[in-house]
Amino acid sequence: MKLVVYGLFALDIIQTALITRDAFFKFGTHFGNVTTFASLENLWLSVFVINAISGTIVQLFFAYRISVLSKLRILGTLVALLAVAGCAAGIASGVRAKISTLTNLATIAVSTKTESTVWLSISAGCDIVIGICMVTILSRNRATGLNPETDHATKKIIWLTIETGTLTTVVAILTMVFTIAFPDKAYCNILMDIIGKIYSNNFLVILNWRIKIVDGRSNVTQSAxxxxxxxxxxxxxxxxxxxxxxxxxxxxxxxxxxxxxxxxxxx
Structure with a gap:
């Protein structure tokens, strides 16, 4: 688990460094040059490839959690296959953007339309499957009325899963809509720049929520x-x-x- 956290942190640092370098190159070194402003630079790596890998790591984490909680490997395998397929499509989008000689910020949605649509649609579908599986599993295992503290904690986990999963799903769908509806614009780049960090931050939210004061001032009903x-x-x-x-x-x-x-x- 620590390696996963450090890996996502390293990917976020690399992505931030690449985007910062491109921003300085366009708005600093070549300020006022419209041609340079529209150039692709490292966008194929910082946006497509790294975002696809970050999202896949988080989705594989949920695939493992679903497999453990449900005790059904087929569910975890299904989520893992969707995550890997989305990652492959995302990397393919980056490769297409890199090898295309006509690609710039204005035409990147046109040149990578097929690959980006497949990537974002699979990612959104994977998030929906994760949300449905997690809510269903936690709802069935919820000890309603038997242990109020456990019941309340399970409810919070369910709502947290819905909130984080909904956020990533909505961003992926909106990015896909912008890619299809405005292929000659750069609107999709706005959400593509942050989708990977949304996945990593959602992952950290899930982990940080586990922090709890053990043996706090709770009501005890048994002698001990x-x-x-x-x-x-x-x-x-x-x-x-x-x-x-x-x-x-x-x-x-x-x-x-x-x-x-x-x-x-x-x-």
Whole structure:
């Protein structure tokens, strides 16, 4: 999982560097040159190829999650195949844009219309399948009424899946619409520049949502005694000084179900 996060971060850095280089080249070094402004430069790599790879990585993550939660490999395999097919179409769009001698910002939608349409339509379809599968699986496994905390957390995951999946689907569909409806304009480039970062940010949202205060102040209905140990040490001390100043705090929670009274003793 860490390698996936670092990989997406590296792709975002590379994409930002390439887009920044092109912007400086057009608006800085060759300011006022209309021909240079309309040139393709590194757009074939920064927009088509990197966005396709970033989106595929996130979709493969959801394919794995669907396979684990549903215990049906066929569902995960279906999502993975759609993701890989979309990635191939996206890379093909970048290659077409690179090898076409007439391609510039005004005609890029025309020269890559077929490949871009296939790429964006498959990506949108894959996101829709992911959303349907995740919502269905989580809804069936939801323990309604048995554990309020688990039930509430599952509801939040369902809504989070719907929100993030809807965002990427809408952006992919709008980009495809702009590509088809305005082939001689550069409207589609606006959304193409950000679609990869939307996928990576949605992925980080899913991961960061897992942060939770464990053993917080929640209602406990069963009698139990729990102990936890915490070690505190100054970050700049050496090993000998740290062993002298290290403190240990034990927290014991006693729960009395008869009168719903909870007491915490610090020792």
């Amino acid at each position: 005694t729990q102990q936890s140990s915490f070690h505190f040490s100054p970050p700049t001390m050496n090993q000998s000084a740290m062993s002298k100043t290290m403190a240990e705090v034990k927290i014991e929670r006693q729960v009395w179900p008869e009168n719903n009274y909870s007491r915490e003793d610090n020792m």
